Amino acid sequence: MMRKRSINSDRNNQSFEAKEKKNATKQLNLERTIQHQKLPNKMEKKIHMKKHTNEISDIFKCDVCGKQFPYQCRLRIHMHRHTGERSFKCNQCGKEFKYASNLKGHEQTHTNVDLFKCDKCGKIFTRNYNLKRHQKRHKCSAEMLLSIVNSLMPTSNFSAIAILINKIISTTKS
Template sequence: MGSLKTHQSVHSGEKSYHCSQCGKTFSHMCNLKEHQKIHTGEKPYQCTTCGKGFRTSRELPIHQMTHTGEKPYQCSQCGKTFSAAGDLNRHHRIHTGEKPHQCSQCGKTFNHMSNLKDHLKIHTGEKPYHCSQCGKTFSRMGHLKTHQRVHSGEKSYHCFQCGKAFTQKGDLKKHQRIH
């Protein structure tokens, strides 16, 4: 696709590039290639400090600020600081109550695009995240990570009263009711 046609697709909404794994469409090849890394698990951009990998080059410098502690963006209403301007903009919606992202299927609104994208998977049934150990699939990466603790035995949730540890947040909450 020529650069003029590529640019015109932005205005026309034409999406000529299709993901062979899930059918999602894109107007730019670079967006398709970035998306496909979700399915392959490819994370070519590595943090030299902690080794964490990222699918896109723009995510890495934002992550690296977690190591330096740099948070140059400050909320004028509550003073909370952020390492990325986009995070500050999304945070402002807590104060305004703005939910600019609407589901075209059911009308439900969301304050973050990522929440809308997760929600849309309810309608499509898309479950792009696969457990490599048992094959179970998930619509959200966070749900896969939570599930993987079943296999690893990692217990990230600790009772502050007695010290007992749990793999699932819900199990900790149930346990805390006994105190």
């Protein structure tokens, strides 16, 4: 009878150790997941994950600034920042660009395909997000002018003055 207890005791001990090991593994995985979520961008996550999979030799480091990349092609593109090299040239006008994507956007200015025009000043953009960013500058200028007027004028006439200034801004920019 004594022997059965020792066997059961050993089994219980093994079971406890197995559960403890499983819990420790879960805890480690949770800590890694949290650590991965704290990484600032996709590039940092890819570099970090390569360390887990023993692909450290495949990490490409910039000799100038030390920034790391998971792919050699990304390092080559990054190097344009340091060299100032403009290896992408427009066939229409000869303007040169560091990145192929910038050349592609520029080439649209030579065609009449989907250009975005600012309704305030008439400036033309090849990408809608650039137009939106530009339009925010108009809004900031108007808000700054209103802020200055507000600080100089009594508040009772402020709304009438604000309407007048907005009309002036919109007619002079069109």
